[in-house]
Amino acid sequence: MAKKAEELKEFLRTRRDAVRPSQAGLANHPGRRVPGLRREEVAQLAGVSVDYYTRLEQGRLTSASEGVILSIAEALRLTQAETQYLRDLLRPQPRQAVREPAPRQEVRPDLLRILDGMHDQPAFVLGRRNEVLASNALLDALLTPFGQRAADDRNLLRWLLLDPAARDLYLDWAKVTSEVVGVLRAEAGRYPHDALTARFVDELKAASPEFRTWWAERTVVERTWGTKRFNHPTVGRLDITYEALTLPGDPDQVLFIYAGKSDADLDKLRILASWSTHRTDQNPADTPPPGRPGSRP
Template sequence: MTGRTDLGDFLRKCRAGLSPEEAGLDGLATGRRVRGLRREEVAMLAGVSVDYYTRLEQGRHSSPSEAVVEALGRVFRLDAAARAHLADLARPVRRAAEQAPPQRVRPAMQQLIASMTDHPALILGRRTDVLAANPLARALLTDWTSLAPRHRNYVRWIVLDPAAREVFLDWPTVAAEAVGTLRLYAGRHPDDVRLNELVGELTIKSADFRTWWNGHQVHERTHGTKRMTHAAVGPITLRYEALALPGDPDQTLFVYNTDPGSASHDNLRLLGLLLTKGQPEAAGEPESTRTRGL
């Protein structure tokens, strides 16, 4: 699902998505039946032979030099995340590594996010696995503790759980970006067995996932805005910050906030009050899991 053939697939998607005008080949744009560039045009712009570029797309050569990767990123006008993804896909084939042990969140981090009573917070690990979430995040999104351990995955929840479509007012965009984040991870960790199992399951169960995954779009979540709604309190627009944890590899802390004085701020505060008053059912999670970690 996520092997070295991804390099050729990614290059083909980039080539098909770039018009001659966008590539600076205005004089060659007439009389075409398709929008994208031809292989020989990409090779010319990148300064490589047509045969060499063709072998890259066909998977017969999977380890281009750093200079070639930089040239292709420039030709396809890739952003920083997509350039990094291309570089990951172009790395030499590695022997399959042993599966990494399960990730654990340090008790101090568990305590930190639990103390954020006014801010939803969660920690994602490899493959967007949900490693920890405070009560407000579980009330706003879903009660991860009620799911089987192998199902506590952010992308899996967004794609497969119908409730996620109700939570996010811009569900198609949010879901596509989440899949793009998983694509970014796949380029860095092509030998992750659990990742391949996840991709296989989502490919079988979701036509939307198949479309997004085969589109090879990548997305790096650093900060942004999410429009949500909750049955007990109404709509909430949140800003989020993604903070990598240097001492905990492959773990990212996501903290959500609202604009002071806004209706979203009031609604989020009301959701927090429902939790503290012992009404977790109204806020979306059972009493028994209100303060339990993952």
């Protein structure tokens, strides 16, 4: 409970510091000592007492009604993902939280066949903690051959942070990677007692100064859709659009589908697919089917 209270305290403080008085319709008087909102201003905007909000931000209250959560979210201008994170932090917990291991994640065989049949579109399935549960050949050619990596080395965020090739590949590496850190933050809020998530966070804190900085900012991101820009060593500049689709039956599995942003980008993906197929045909023994075995812890 102490860890949850501390996270609630830091999250509310960082979100309060991020809102400028002018954004909330408040006057920014000369000599103001804080760039963000004061606690009493958040309380006023949310329609709660100063004492109540202070106790909430200090972690002395660890639950709240939905109405209060939404009022505070509006006052702090929280995104949808940040509002859900606040809900997760204020979700009532049993006196002794059950720490059962999360069930093993498996990608359905039919979905694996669908991935393999997508020849012009890179696609992959992400699980908890950004594990690449399955990927098709074109995704492996675009990013890195996750399908050929060891079972414990298929994590998208670890690759983004620690592989120099990822920094060279993404033209907006910092933006992309910090957003994936925000996705991990959202997951940590949904599963606050997941030991593997806590261990993974500690691993990345020790290995990456960028991760330490972004994690401390407590930005929360949800997977939706967007664009990404690459400088690929084979086809050069490549822009893609993507959609993130939560899979029915397992909300912890998300299917990502990439597509060329323009006709020229689509042509480059086809070139990359042809190159990937030729390479596989030349070295079939060295290139196992991508994304297998289709399960992760």
